[in-house]
Amino acid sequence: MAVSGHEAEQVERANGSGRVPVVFIHGLWLLPSSWERWVGVFEEAGYAVVVPGWPGDPETVAEANAHPETLAGHTVGEVADHVQDVISGLTRKPAVVGHSFGGLLTQILAGRGVSAASVAIDPAPFRGVLPLPVSSLRAALPVLGNPANRGRAVPLTYEQFRFSFANALPEEEARALFEEFAVPAPGAPLFQAAFANLNPWTEVKVDTDNPDRGPLLIISGEKDNTVPWAIANASFKQQKDNPGVTEIVELPGRGHSLTIDHGWRDVAQTALEFVKRFV
Numbered sequence: 001m002a003v004s005g006h007e008a009e010q011v012e013r014a015n016g017s018g019r020v021p022v023v024f025i026h027g028l029w030l031l032p033s034s035w036e037r038w039v040g041v042f043e044e045a046g047y048a049v050v051v052p053g054w055p056g057d058p059e060t061v062a063e064a065n066a067h068p069e070t071l072a073g074h075t076v077g078e079v080a081d082h083v084q085d086v087i088s089g090l091t092r093k094p095a096v097v098g099h100s101f102g103g104l105l106t107q108i109l110a111g112r113g114v115s116a117a118s119v120a121i122d123p124a125p126f127r128g129v130l131p132l133p134v135s136s137l138r139a140a141l142p143v144l145g146n147p148a149n150r151g152r153a154v155p156l157t158y159e160q161f162r163f164s165f166a167n168a169l170p171e172e173e174a175r176a177l178f179e180e181f182a183v184p185a186p187g188a189p190l191f192q193a194a195f196a197n198l199n200p201w202t203e204v205k206v207d208t209d210n211p212d213r214g215p216l217l218i219i220s221g222e223k224d225n226t227v228p229w230a231i232a233n234a235s236f237k238q239q240k241d242n243p244g245v246t247e248i249v250e251l252p253g254r255g256h257s258l259t260i261d262h263g264w265r266d267v268a269q270t271a272l273e274f275v276k277r278f279v
Contacts, residue, residue, distance in 0.1 A: 001055035001078070003086050011089040014048035020116070020279050021090050022047045025083055027100025027124070028185035029156055029165070031057055031064060034260050038097075041268045045276070050094070052086040054079050054186075064183035071153035074186045076101070076193075077203030080108045087114050095275045099259045100124055100227065101189055103218075104204070107235070110216055111207030117278040119271040120235070121219045122227040122256055124189075127196040127205040128238050131230035139164040139226040139256075140190050149187035156182055168223040168255030173262060181260055208239050215245040217274040219267065221254035247274070 003011075014021040022042050024035040032051040039049045055078060056070040064071060083105060087094060096115040098106030103123025110118040125131075142160050143149045156164065158178050165182075166174035189204075196204040207213070216239055220232035229250060236248040249270065251258065258267050 001082055003082075003089065004053070007050070007052050007086050008089065010050045010052075011086060014050050015089075015091045017048040019046060019048040020092055021094035022049050022275065023083070023087060023094045023096045023115075024049065024051045025096065025098035025102035025105050026054070027098070027102040028189065029161070029182055030099075030260070031061060031181075031183055033059075033061070034181055037264060038259070038268050041265070042272060045272055047095075047275075050086065050090070052083050055082050061181065061183050065155070068153040068155065068184035071184055071186050073151050073188060075188045075203055076104070076108070079189075080105050080203070084109060084112065084114055095119070095279050097121070097271050097275070098123070100256065101193075103227075104193070104206075107206045107216070107239070110213045111210050113210055113212035113214075115214055117215045117275050118213075119217045119219065119274055121259060121267065121271070122221055122224050122232065123218060123235055124193055124227060125196070125204075125231050125235060126193075126238075127199075127202050128208075129231060129234045130197065131234050133228045133230050135225040135228060136231065140194065143185070143187045143190045144194055150191045152187050153184035154187050155184040164226045165257040166255060166261070167225050168221070168253060169257060169261055177257055177260055206238070208242055211243045213242050213244050215274070215278045216242070216247070217271070218248040219258075219270060220248065220250045221256060221258045222250050222252050223254060224256045224258075226256040245278075
């Protein structure tokens with residue numbers, strides 16, 4: 001899908017600023033607007049921020065919930081190519097920060113050599129990452145439980161969101177985040193990730209050996225049900241032999257909502273400090 005007018009405007013503004021760009025990539029069940037507070041932190045630190053959407057992303061949560069069909073059917077490869085198209089318009093190599101499936105996309109793009117530094121937060125697994133914790137299976141069940149969901153956009157109920165994203169939060173905050181941020185998500189990426197280790201031709205693969213990958217930080221939330229430490233650490237082990245710097249950090253008491261909940265600023269600061277070391 002072509003770069004949108006809004007994305008092109010962000011790229012033009014970043015190029016005109018003369019600042020190092022930082023690209024943020026959201027994951028499933030969220031929209032680009034979920035990075036809004038992070039944008040302020042990175043801009044205050046002197047970076048130019050670009051927040052591309054996934055193909056079909058509407059501008060608001062209300063629109064996404066009213067028209068889930070616009071989100072359906074998009075694959076990991078399609079989204080990775082789209083974000084790379086956005087990045088190709090930048091005159092300087094960006095840092096890339098992604099959460100969940102956005103963290104997987106961050107590693108895919110790093111493996112293509114298009115990022116100056118990368119931060120993958122609770123990243124979805126890629127081919128070669130073998131652990132499959134029970135909590136991850138349960139988190140994915142709302143999609144994987146019905147093969148027809150591969151071509152659909154699937155919303156989460158509050159109870160499903162509570163388990164997958166907000167298990168480490170008080171009830172009141174969990175409900176508030178669900179109402180503010182949760183949108184339907186395309187089912188295709190979850191099916192792709194689920195079968196990546198059985199499919200040699202999968203799009204869910206990362207070139208971990210590319211010497212142009214650059215520095216990579218993986219951030220894991222201690223209480224994440226969707227991407228537990230076992231998955232994050234297995235991703236780190238796949239990446240650590242790369243010539244670039246590869247680091248992993250576990251944030252105590254944090255669940256999958258760590259980029260949007262009350263503790264988001266600590267996570268943003270962790271990512272920012274890593275980016276500042278290299279770009």
